[in-house]
């Protein structure tokens with residue numbers, strides 16, 4: 549394990565039949581560091597994030613968070629341990645309001661603090677919910693206040709819509725709700741899988757600024773992003789993958805200019821669109837700024 553790493557994954561491997569989607573990957577993130585993972589479609593980025601966050605089980609490898617072995621924990625236990633993630637296409641509970649979606653993040657945190665006594669603990673919890681003593685009402689009021697504060701991170705995008713069901717929101721707003729819910733967990737590490745996927749140019753810039761603000765708060769962030777402009781601006785370090793393996797790692801500029809990375813993108817001809825992949829490696833080009841989804 550790399551010394552000083554908050555999260556350390558070593559030898560992570562995942563096979564799907566004959567495909568080795570992730571092949572012996574090591575990934576180390578220091579506290580407060582912003583690490584982006586790039587690579588052409590099918591490189592293994594999302595599978596790697598799924599393995600680190602408990603959405604999938606690795607065949608080999610180990611993940612340590614602050615010295616604790618969290619390998620293959622369930623997503624719920626991962627959340628309790630402090631690993632929060634968002635998904636490539638966004639996942640929210642459509643029939644629940646914005647408030648309730650974000651409260652779920654708070655609730656997971658509270659559950660983590662409670663003793664896990666079978667039968668007795670759930671019964672006590674139900675009784676507390678039915679009787680609603682003053683302590684429960686105060687706790688709920690505090691959580692709702694916290695949700696309002698988290699949602700305010702997104703300016704006026706979500707605050708006026710706190711009581712609306714999320715199915716009624718725009719796609720970009722649903723993705724904001726997902727990040728708000730992840731923040732409500734008070735995560736030790738925030739894993740963002742293409743937070744700007746499917747967003748237009750102005751929504752992308754807005755999301756980039758939000759992620760930048762989260763970085764400036766000193767959060768530890770792992771990002772998958774195809775929009776290289778965002779990667780170049782935000783990352784302390786970049787890791788490039790291809791065919792399940794790490795092919796380059798270092799400063800954003802060094803990885804962008806690495807011949808192996810350029811070749812990996814060119815080998816795939818295009819990244820999700822129709823333009824030559826080369827353009828997407830240049831920050832400030834229309835593809836880099838405008839998206840590849």
Ligand SMILES: Nc1ncnc2c1ncn2[C@@H]1O[C@H](COP(=O)(O)OP(=O)(O)OP(=O)(O)O)[C@@H](O)[C@H]1O
Nearest residue numbers: 564567568569587588589590591592593594595596
């Ligand atoms: N559940 C699965 N079953 C079978 N193969 C899978 C599964 N999930 C991923 N794969 C395969 O593993 C490889 C890596 O896929 P993955 O989605 O992790 O790539 P990616 O780098 O995230 O790509 P993208 O940028 O398109 O999201 C691909 O060949 C993919 O087809």
